[in-house]
Amino acid sequence: MSTVAPSWLLALHSTSDELGLGLAPLLSSSAPGTLDPPSPRITSHPLGRRLSNDLLACVEQLLPAHQWRELGRLAVATGPGGFTGTRLSVVFARTLAQQLALPLDGFSSFLLIAQRLRQRAEVGDQPFWLLQELPRRGIVAGCYAADEWALGGMAEREAPRLFGQLADLPPGVRLEARVDPAADVAQLLRLSGLAAAAESAAPWASVLPLYPTSPVGQP
Known part of the structure; x- marks a missing residue:
């Protein structure tokens, strides 16, 4: 029986003080005549301000750099969230996607939360708002x-x-x-896997950090 090495999906989420990473086989690796695909691997790292120094090392713990050629797709949480943390993971994902010519899915961190709440039956069919308070700036909210x-x-x-x-x-x-x-990285993997199965285009250049307020000019 022929076997095919899996093509990997890498997900990054750093809109909070904790970095979340996920690695899962793309659906094509489970086609008939191939080995059963490995289970997804999800890790979290409470890095805080150390994200800029430790992001690369954490990714390499999950998938060493010499194996990055095995990646088939990338996914990243675009925010809202911490300005610096969100920007770092989005820039890293964009750079990797450009250099390896990979599709890159960007999903709002609020959408990932909404997907999680729905999967856990914590919300019903009616629309609801997700809120995040920003001290002295206001409230960031989206409707789902x-x-x-x-x-x-x-x-x-x-x-x-x-x-x-x-x-x-x-x-x-x-x-x-x-x-x-x-849990939100698991949603990233799920949504990006669905997009890959549907053969959805995902140009890296269109993925940008979502931050409703800019720190420039703020008190």
Whole structure:
């Protein structure tokens, strides 16, 4: 029986103080006549401000650099989240995708949370808002709802943006946008795997950090 080495999907999530990484075989590696694909590997690293120094080392712990040619697709959380952490992982993913000519999927960290809540049956079919308070700046919020036609079954009705205060939000269910790095990396792997199975184009140049406020000019 012929065997085919797996083509890997690498996911990065650093919108919080904890770096989440995931590595999973792409669906093509489980085609008939191939070996059973390995299980996904997910790691988390509470790096905080050490992310800029330790990001590469953490990725190499999961997949050494000499094996990066085995990658078939990349995925990254684009924010909202910490400005520096989000930017570092997005830039790293964009650079790797450009150098290796790989597709790169970018998904909002709020969308990943919404997907997780839906999978765990913590939300129903009705639209809901995810909120993240920024001290002295306002509230970042996005709206989500179950949608059988959307990738992964959850649609982003309104992308995360800044509101001055809670009273400025439209009415509806409101939930805290609480990152769970390992669980949200699992959602990254799932969504990117679905996009790969659907042969969706994913140009790296279109993936940019999502940060509703800029630190420039802020007090």
